[in-house]
Amino acid sequence: MATFSTQVATAVPNKASARTQLAATASVLGLRQVNGVLPNNRIGIAAGRGLIAGIMAAFGPTLPGTFVSRVNSGGVRGEWVRAAGVRHGDKAIYYIHGSGYVVCSARTHRGLASRLSKATGLPVFVVDYRLAPEHPFPAAAEDAAAGYRWLLAHGYRAENLVIGGDSAGCHLTLDLLLQNRAAGEPQPAGAFMFSPLLDPTLTLAERRDRILPDPMAPAWVGRRMIEHYTANVPADSPRLRLQIPAGAVLPPLFVQASAGEMLADDAQTLRAMAAAAGTPCELQLWPGRIHVFQALPLLVPEAAAALRHAAAFVTSVLARANSPIQEQVG
Numbered sequence: 001m002a003t004f005s006t007q008v009a010t011a012v013p014n015k016a017s018a019r020t021q022l023a024a025t026a027s028v029l030g031l032r033q034v035n036g037v038l039p040n041n042r043i044g045i046a047a048g049r050g051l052i053a054g055i056m057a058a059f060g061p062t063l064p065g066t067f068v069s070r071v072n073s074g075g076v077r078g079e080w081v082r083a084a085g086v087r088h089g090d091k092a093i094y095y096i097h098g099s100g101y102v103v104c105s106a107r108t109h110r111g112l113a114s115r116l117s118k119a120t121g122l123p124v125f126v127v128d129y130r131l132a133p134e135h136p137f138p139a140a141a142e143d144a145a146a147g148y149r150w151l152l153a154h155g156y157r158a159e160n161l162v163i164g165g166d167s168a169g170c171h172l173t174l175d176l177l178l179q180n181r182a183a184g185e186p187q188p189a190g191a192f193m194f195s196p197l198l199d200p201t202l203t204l205a206e207r208r209d210r211i212l213p214d215p216m217a218p219a220w221v222g223r224r225m226i227e228h229y230t231a232n233v234p235a236d237s238p239r240l241r242l243q244i245p246a247g248a249v250l251p252p253l254f255v256q257a258s259a260g261e262m263l264a265d266d267a268q269t270l271r272a273m274a275a276a277a278g279t280p281c282e283l284q285l286w287p288g289r290i291h292v293f294q295a296l297p298l299l300v301p302e303a304a305a306a307l308r309h310a311a312a313f314v315t316s317v318l319a320r321a322n323s324p325i326q327e328q329v330g
Helices: 017-037 042-059 110-120 139-153 168-183 203-211 219-230 264-277 302-321 324-329
Strands: 008-010 067-073 076-082 092-096 124-127 161-166 190-194 253-258 281-286
Touching: 042 110, 076 110, 076 139, 092 110, 092 139, 092 168, 110 124, 110 302, 124 139, 139 161, 139 168, 161 168, 161 302, 168 190, 190 302, 203 219, 203 264, 253 264, 253 302, 264 281, 281 302
Parallel strands: 008 281, 092 124, 092 161, 161 190, 190 253, 253 281
Antiparallel strands: 067 076, 076 124
16 A cells, blocks of 8 residues: 655755756746736736746647647536547546636646646646636636536546646645535545645745745735635635644645745645644655746756656555555545
8 A cells, every 4th residue: 555755855956956946037037027017907917828828838838749638518628638648548637727816727737737647647637717807716616626526427536536736726626625525525536736825815925925035926926816816705714714624634645846935835834734634745845946847847857857756646646546455445
C-alpha cells in the first residue's frame, strides 16, 4: 500500500537556478507589472487576459502531437487534452485552472495539461468555468462541481479520478472536496495543487508581502482581481475562508509552491490544516521559483522535475484507491 508523507519536503534547485530566476524575472516581471497597472475595468481586464494568455503560450506551449477535444455538454464547458500516444481509458485527471477567477481558461492551460498528460499517461479534462466580473461568486465553484459530476455521469468512477489545480483553482478544488464531503458524494483518489490560494481575502498573502514582497505576483494585484469574484460575499463566509473540520479526512493532497511567493503561507497553512484534520498532505516548497512555475517550462526548467513529482503522486493515489485492500476497506 502506498504511503503519504505529511512532512514538508523542500526540493533543491539545480545549478542553473540563479540564471533561471534572472530570465524569469526579466521576461515575466514586466508583463505582470503592466497587468497590475491596467485599469480595473472591463477594458483593463480584457487586456490583462490577453497578456496572461501571451505569457502562457510563449513560455508554456502545448506539446507537439497533443490531441485536444472541446466539450460543451449539459452546461459543462472545457476540453480534453491528451499528449501524443495517450488514449482515453477508465482513469483521468480533472484540472481546475487558476488566475484569480478572472483570467485564464482551458485554452491558456493547454500546455500545462499536455505536460501533465505526458507525465502521467492520462487524459486531462480542463474545465472552462465562468469568469468574473461577468460571473461572480459562486459561478466558478458551481462550474467546478458540475465538471466533476459530469465526469462521474460519463462513466468515470471517483476513485479513478485525480483533481489538479493551480492558484485560485486550488481554492475551487478544496471547496469541491469539502462540498463532496458535506453531501456524501464520492471523493476522487487525491488532489494536487500548485501555488494554492487558500484565503481569497489574501490576509495571509498581504502579511507575507509586508515581510518579503513578491515582485512576480504581489498581493495587491491578486486582491483587486479576486474582489471581482468575491465582492458580494461576506469575508467570514465558510465558502470563502475554507477550513478542513477536525476529523474530516479528505483524499490525499500534494502541494507545491515557490518558497518565496505570496501564496507560500497559504500552502503551509493548508498543509498544517490538513495534518490537524488527519488528511494526508505532502508539501514541497521550491526555492527561487515563481508563482505556478510548473506552467512555464521554457522559463523555469525545474518545471519538468516538479511535474514528475506530481505525476508520481497521481500514480500512487490511483494505485492505492484501486488496490484490493482499499476496496475491501471501502
